[in-house]
Amino acid sequence: MDTESRSPVVRLDDAVAVLGGFPALAGASIEIDHGEILLLRGPNGAGKTTLLRLCAGLVPLARGAGEVLGHDLSTERESIRQRVGLLGHHNGLYLDLTVGENVRFWGSTVGADDREIAGAIERMGVGDRLVDVTVRRLSAGQRRRTALACLVARRAELWLLDEPHAGLDATARDDIDAILRAAARAGATVVVASHELERAGALATRTVDVVAGQINPAAGEATP
Amino acid sequence: MNSAPTTWRIARLVAAKDLRVEWHSRIATNQVLPFAAVTMVIFAFALDSDAVLQRVAPGLVWLATLFSVLVLVQRAFAVEAEDGALEATRVAGVDPRAIYLGKALALGLQLFVLEIVLLVAAVVLYAQSVPLEGALLLTATLISATCGLAAVGILYGGLTAGQSGRETLLPLLTLPAVAPVLIGATRATEAARGTAGAVVSDGWPWLGLLAVFAVAFGVGGALAFGPLIDE
Incomplete structure (x- = not known):
């Protein structure tokens, strides 16, 4: 250790x-x-x-x-x-990008590969039907889960x-x-x-x- | 686990992200381009004289570009502010030089397309033409002036982002700063198309000014952007 x-x-x-x-x-x-x-x-x-x-x-x-x-x-x-990852009153997302594009962007800033990014999306439950939806169209809870997926992809x-x-x-x-x-x-x-x-x-x-x-x-x- | 990406790699990511935002929202395509085109048409109506239009067309093209820069820069930082994304990049420790360079690259590419459309509009509305010997100078002018405008626009966009009254503060700060680009690009464009007896060789010193301006603001902006967006 x-x-x-x-x-x-x-x-x-x-x-x-x-x-x-x-x-x-x-x-x-x-x-x-x-x-x-x-x-x-x-x-x-x-x-x-x-x-x-x-x-x-x-x-x-x-x-x-x-x-x-x-x-x-x-x-x-x-x-x-x-x-570290700080999530305040805002989610730090790009509303005109899809869930997948947001998580990919934030993950890529630390060099996360496709497998890590896909894993983050699945873990936070924003895969499948949500991954190609623009954030602007998501509910508050879905946006918050997307923001948490970004934290995971960023390896916070x-x-x-x-x-x-x-x-x-x-x-x-x-x-x-x-x-x-x-x-x-x-x-x-x-x-x-x-x-x-x-x-x-x-x-x-x-x-x-x-x-x-x-x-x-x-x-x-x-x-x- | 991959190693941390370089500044250039992150700059490309930021640029691709900004262009993707535009691809989804189509604000530049559906609002900024028509705004620039309408500006050109209004100039044509206001001056209403072929001789005058022939003389001032290069300046009008660059003036319409300047107005459009302001709209594009506002938009570039509005998408960052809408859900606190610029703050999030700061929290995440993303290299601010990469953010600056990436956003300037995306803005520059959008501006370049806009300038091509405006030049075509000038050909159609103002009966402009560019002789073959001026094509190289005109192309180099477009590239240099675009780099300068993007460098200044993103720098002042970052400076005013999050400030109250940013909508009015941005033009107040940006327009005086880009005056050398307006003058240099207009003179070089006049030389490229032979307006009022100008010859192509008259344009090269102006192109030099544009290049120095772009490099100075590009380097200075990359260095200053971090402290500007930090608290």
Whole structure:
């Protein structure tokens, strides 16, 4: 077992991230291990989205220390970006391209071959009759599954999801939960920020509270 | 597992993706081309004099091209913004130089087709002709000017993408920047077709200007694009 696979996927130590002069994260510390599904819960403006964007290498670390997938958050943000997938309120899809064309494009940016791309499409359940449909014609749930197929094709090892259930019906939410559990079993690490505590709590293997830019363990919230 | 693709490989992927988006949406074909053609017809009605049209036709072709560039650039970044795809490429750590070069390549190819259509329109509407000895200069002018316009268009498109008021900001920034292309391409086109006593040899220095402009903005744009689209 190499050093990277033994060390946590995410390690933050007193991390501070400043947005527009305001410390959106004010001394956050956490370790996230391989294969975890971690739920971040907290009120609006608590710093959940900033935490996700910090872990994606999009927000600079102003103070403290941090590593993601073995890369230093202060000096190796570009390397981090290539190995994580962040899915926010948008899906990052080209609406005039088909499902297959979208997944192929995103997979090709990391050199994924045809077999990997076809596998990603099948795993996320957007093959068969959907693969040649333009994204503009898909439902919200189908679009979200297509976006997740793009993450798989991109070989993202750390999935950072901001309100992944938002705007989806019950069936689509069940589909997303099943996909995330399967991704974690396959070795991905998943961090979810959600207001839907009942659903996301059932999905998560661990829950933490994000309050005023700091991370507190939510004792007794972990589910097997 | 394949190795990570090179910048050129990703640039080709981005260009192919942009052209595929156009193939599905047909916005350039169904809206931009007719817009450019209508502009040419309106010029013909407004000037309404064969002698004047003969004299100013090269400038009108390039002016119509400039207006169309603005529409095409807006479109090139609208497809990126619609569902957060440009943000997603940034998140994914896709080389911004490759994004810039790929988008410029796709825009350049669309522009080149547009310019050919506009030249044909000029032949039909303004009774233009190009002597055989000017064909090489005209072809080189089309290529150089297209590269320059694409390089500037994508650079400023990236700069204004996501900004409020981008629809008005883009022309405000782009039109002054491409003024050298408008002047150089018009003079070179006049020389290629022998307008107002110009000869082909008069056009080569203007072609040099266009080439330098395209290289300068192409290199500068590739280097600046990453910081521009980053936060």
